[in-house]
Amino acid sequence: MQNEERKKNIKVKEVITTLCTLLSALDVDLVPPAEVFRRAKFNKPDAAEELWRLLCSLLNKGFESDCACAELRSISDPQLCFVKSALWHSGYCGWWVVGPQACESREEIGSRDLLLAFSWLIASGNLIEALLRDRLLLLDVLASPAGGLPEEPKRGLNLCEETEVRRLQWQYGKLKLQWRSLLSAQQEQAKLTDQVCSCMSSSPNPNTSHVPNLTGSTPLEKDLERIQTLNRILEAYLEWKNVEPLYWCWMDSVIDCYLSDGHQECSVDVLPRDQAVTQCRCHDNKARESVRRLDKMLLRLQSKHKDRLDRRTDTARLSPSQKEEVERRVATHLQGFSLVNTLTAIDKGFTPYYLESQASRSTSKPQRGYSGQGKTPGMLQASSVIKELRHRKEILEWEMELLRQSRREEMQSKANTLEGLVFILPLNR
């Protein structure tokens, strides 16, 4: 409860300061004071410059400008181009990044636009976490042995093969063991750091301490400094994670301001896709390629789906009266067909009563009997007619077989009575 209470009392300024502290700890250059953010909310022009610099340094850290950027040198403002394409790459499509109004000069961009872009960067993906990871790998010696990304599986398709499962289990086991190793290393480090710190604090004069000459030991000092920096970063991150929801509440208010100002809303959706694509040439061909492939696939699927729908709804296009007419015609056709060909109650004499299905006894009889007058059109299904016809055919065949048998026997007995006549049965009828 107290915690909740405390959270409520935190001012926006403190929240933003926490974010700024974290960014500075992550080695991002030119982090402005919290006041700049507040001014940017109201789109004050004087905040733009500082936010621009922050955005640039953040993007520079997150996105390594690759070779394709070299060709941008010919462009008047390569930094603007870099920022725009990096933002596009991270999925941000503000009016000044893509679209017909995409601006060519930095002055056109308001400080609020920059603030929105900055917040987008933090919210989308895991830029901060990536920066944190980089710093940790740099500072934490323990992080290095386990480092190195696991090798990419060579065959993605046959993952379900048993051997692949076993390989996966092995790798998973290895990871678990390595995690335990790291955990124990971390515990040892914590224990030793604690020992060193307590020794240092308990003995202001290192010469009287039983710890041998601590101040003279530069590697140890460096280590200590490193660990302290690491702790600072982690603490800043933790602090930020605690107040992060408040930041987003505040950002909601920024967006409200933005909308209430009636800013030109440029919907990127209406833009031809290719135009957006050509805007950014220099980032991650692979990702772009796969996105394009997905797009194509989606398009293909959509068109297929539409085709099918069309085919299916051909009948749906008929007007209700036409439809009725068609249905009626089909029904009468079926009716006539069934009346002519299916069994009547008398026909069924051969089939024992108990074999007759319950359903046909109770419901189908009256239908069959009276449907000829067209009282229940549409009730008669083509499938049931076919079924019935098949049944009828079977019975007829059976009857025929019986008749044939009895005729044969009759002929046989007759032939036997005639002396001197050898009767040879025909092989096939």
Added chain:
Amino acid sequence: MSVVTVQLGQCGNQIGPEVLSTVYEDSTGAHARTYKECSYERFFREDAEGALVARAVLIDMEPKVIAQTIAKASGSGKWRYGEKSHFCQKQGSGNNWANGYYVHGPQHKDVVEDLVRREVERCDRLAGIFAMMSVAGGTGSGVGTYVTQCLRDTYPHSFILNHLTWPYGTGEVIVQNYNSVLTLSRLYTLSDALVVHENDTVHKICSQLMNIKHISVSDLNKVIAHQLGSMLQPAYTTDSPAHYSRNPIGEMLSSLVCHPEYKLLSMLNIPHMAQTSLEYSAYTWPGLLKHLRQMLIANARMEEGIDWKVCVPSNRAEGGRNPHVGFNRSLSNLLILRGKEVSSADGGAFKESGLYVPWLPADGTFHTWHSPVPFSGYEKLATLISNNQSLLNPLDNIVQKAWNMFASRAYIHQYTKFGISEDDFLESFTMLEQILSSYTHL
């Protein structure tokens, strides 16, 4: 970085001091300060007077062996056991696993846990818990299994390595196979890895390689201790090539037993010889490694009587379906080289992919550790810790014999009266059949 040794039952309490003595003698004799310091830190702590105290806990249900062990260690004047680090009772477990596991274990749970916890807290870093026991008796197997279970609960993230001594096939105790089956099946889920020594194999080493006429238990224990020492002493590893590894057990496990179905480890040492012949021997690394490799693939437990005809199947698929006669397939191997000119030794022959199962990543199957310090007077010594099929036959024998007895319900009432059910037996059999099948189909 330290290893806490837990000695369980008569066997554990006899092998334990041998291992610690071996380690102590080796480190003291070595003219390498960091090696010595690292080894001492691993297995000993210093008391107020600066004397070395073993980081060990002794547990038995009989007082005799523990008393002897403690007295012998203190008498040596080199190192000793902690004053309050042992626990014993007056009455043994009567070679009955169920008695140890269901009665003695739970009864003394708190005391034992407390003993181990005190040792663990004295470590800056717990590299692992090394529990030694036999699988045949009652206390080592039954109480040992129970203690391992408690340790797993208390230290879920620590490495627990069990050393198991398998009994002679001809039998020391009539119910040894029951005890073995019950112990192995439980430990397989609790422990991170089981390092196995078979008495039969060790006996052969004593008689044929060490030329001992009348082989005693102590001789067997010395050989086992020698092999374990060569595994546990400081070495440069893959993760720590410039310093002696601070995480030896963790590294060993993550290079050998990552898959939960395959946890049996066997050891091969080369050369083995009587202490007196050490001076007159001369070996080369290529020679030793060539023999060791053949011992591995032909499943020979000693450098004598190796079948040189066995070779690695050329075609993997073919080898899988129609296994070559006598070929011993490995899952993973760890080669530890100690002594002169280790840097010149080339373990490349162990990297051949045909030796291993096809589904493992090639870089995960073979690792080498080395140390320039000669071990225990051996100018050159190669130790191979291996996760392979070599234990299939002895394990199959144990299971077969136990099953035959179980089928005729022999001695079952002796077990069920302590609370174990026949279903528990069946479960253990199933577990071991599964292990056998897993290793068979490598």
